[in-house]
Structure formats: structure tokens, C-alpha cells
Amino acid sequence: MVHILRTPTYRDQTGVNAPRDFGDYRTTTLRHPKQPLLLLPQRLTEITGPVLGEGRVSAADADLTVVNGGEAQGQRIIVHGRVLDSDGRAVPNTLVEVWQANAGGRYRHAGDNWPAPLDPHFDGVGRVLTDTHGNYSFTTIKPGAYPWGNHHNAWRPAHIHFSLFGRAFTQRLVTQMYFPDDPMFFQDPIYNSAPEDSRARMVSTFDYAATQDNWALGFRFDIVLRGRNATPFEGEDHDD
Numbered sequence: 001m002v003h004i005l006r007t008p009t010y011r012d013q014t015g016v017n018a019p020r021d022f023g024d025y026r027t028t029t030l031r032h033p034k035q036p037l038l039l040l041p042q043r044l045t046e047i048t049g050p051v052l053g054e055g056r057v058s059a060a061d062a063d064l065t066v067v068n069g070g071e072a073q074g075q076r077i078i079v080h081g082r083v084l085d086s087d088g089r090a091v092p093n094t095l096v097e098v099w100q101a102n103a104g105g106r107y108r109h110a111g112d113n114w115p116a117p118l119d120p121h122f123d124g125v126g127r128v129l130t131d132t133h134g135n136y137s138f139t140t141i142k143p144g145a146y147p148w149g150n151h152h153n154a155w156r157p158a159h160i161h162f163s164l165f166g167r168a169f170t171q172r173l174v175t176q177m178y179f180p181d182d183p184m185f186f187q188d189p190i191y192n193s194a195p196e197d198s199r200a201r202m203v204s205t206f207d208y209a210a211t212q213d214n215w216a217l218g219f220r221f222d223i224v225l226r227g228r229n230a231t232p233f234e235g236e237d238h239d240d
């Protein structure tokens with residue numbers, strides 16, 4: 001059998017991602033890179049080198065709703081989709097990591113102390129590997145909205161943070177998944193920092209086919225790594 005190694009092609013990213021310095025999102029001014037970005041080359045080493053230890057990911061890591069022997073509070077949901085590269089090919093066996101606030105909009109994090117309750121049965125972190133067709137699925141609860149200090153009465157729309165490694169570290173993507181028709185999009189500078197015609201690619205769709213009777217609602221979120229149809233990504237660490 002002949003194996004042909006095909007490296008993903010990188011198309012022009014112009015117009016896909018948020019600018020690194022976006023005035024309405026105040027902290028970007030403080031932490032965006034001041035020097036021109038360097039393009040990491042993608043050679044054989046980057047493609048064939050190990051990305052993670054796949055044996056470290058267990059099936060239980062894909063279910064965020066059972067922690068410390070109890071069930072998380074909130075609306076149970078199934079979030080699933082496909083991971084594709086810039087040429088539309090499925091990305092198999094890639095690590096998808098998620099983190100999110102609980103149903104009340106609170107993170108289990110030392111820096112989050114606004115007056116919403118923590119849930120003893122929800123940590124808000126999960127991970128899953130895509131299958132051979134690039135599919136992933138995890139079970140969680142719908143996160144709540146939460147306030148933050150960007151501007152007066154600023155609220156983040158409900159969202160789930162995603163990190164993907166792709167086929168190599170040079171493809172790593174960090175983004176946020178939103179829920180359809182969220183009424184708080186209009187005042188959220190993180191969502192609105194992405195170019196208008198790419199924002200929809202950060203919004204999941206309600207998926208009735210994935211909804212499980214008497215159990216959970218389904219949402220679909222397909223992710224494209226790099227290229228013109230890429231999911232808008234974050235170039236810096238985002239805590240918000």
C-alpha cells in the first residue's frame with residue numbers, strides 16, 4: 001500500500017479573523033503583538049511529529065455533566081460536528097478541548113468571583129478526539145451568560161471555548177462557539193471583532209436530529225482549520 005502525505009494548503013486568511021487590536025475589546029490594546037507575525041513553516045517534521053498522547057484521552061472526558069458522582073445543574077446538551085482542514089478534508093484523531101462557564105455563568109477559576117453559584121458537579125472542562133471521519137461529540141450543559149468589565153453592563157453571550165490542534169501544532173486554533181439567536185451579540189466586542197461575514201461560522205445550529213428524546217438538546221458546530229472558510233480564531237490567550 002502506498003501512503004501519500006498531503007500537507008494542508010494555506011489560503012489567504014484576510015477577512016476571516018478579528019484584528020489583533022480591536023478598540024471596543026479593551027484588553028486587546030494591552031496584549032496584542034507589537035511586531036509583525038511570523039509564519040511558521042509547515043514541513044515534514046511538523047506534519048509527522050507527535051501532537052499529543054492519544055492514550056491519555058478517555059471516553060469520560062467527553063461528558064462534562066457527571067462530576068464527583070453527581071449530575072451538573074442546567075440544560076443538558078450534545079455538541080457535535082466535524083473538523084475539516086482548509087481543503088475540506090476531514091481531520092481525524094485530532095484533539096478537541098473545551099472549557100466553559102456553568103449554567104449560572106460562573107467559571108471554576110480563582111479569577112472568577114462574581115456572585116453566581118459554583119456547581120459542585122460541574123468543572124467546565126472536557127476533551128475528545130475526532131474519529132476517522134473528523135467527527136467529534138461531547139455532552140455538557142448550556143453555559144450561562146456572565147458579566148465582565150469591558151464596558152458598563154457588559155455581558156458575554158453564552159459560549160463554549162474550543163482549542164484544536166489539527167494535524168500539527170502549526171494548525172492550532174482557539175475559538176469560541178456561540179448559540180443561535182443570542183440576544184447579547186449586539187453588545188459583545190469579542191463576537192463583533194470578527195469580520196461580519198465570518199461571525200456566523202462561530203455560531204452553532206440547533207440540531208433536532210442530534211437531540212435525544214427525554215435526554216438532551218443537540219447543537220452542531222463544524223470547524224474549519226485555516227483557509228477562506230476557516231472558523232475565526234483567537235491569536236492570543238483569551239480568558240473571557
Ligand SMILES: [Fe+2]
Pocket residue numbers: 101156159161239240
Ligand atoms: Fe468565556
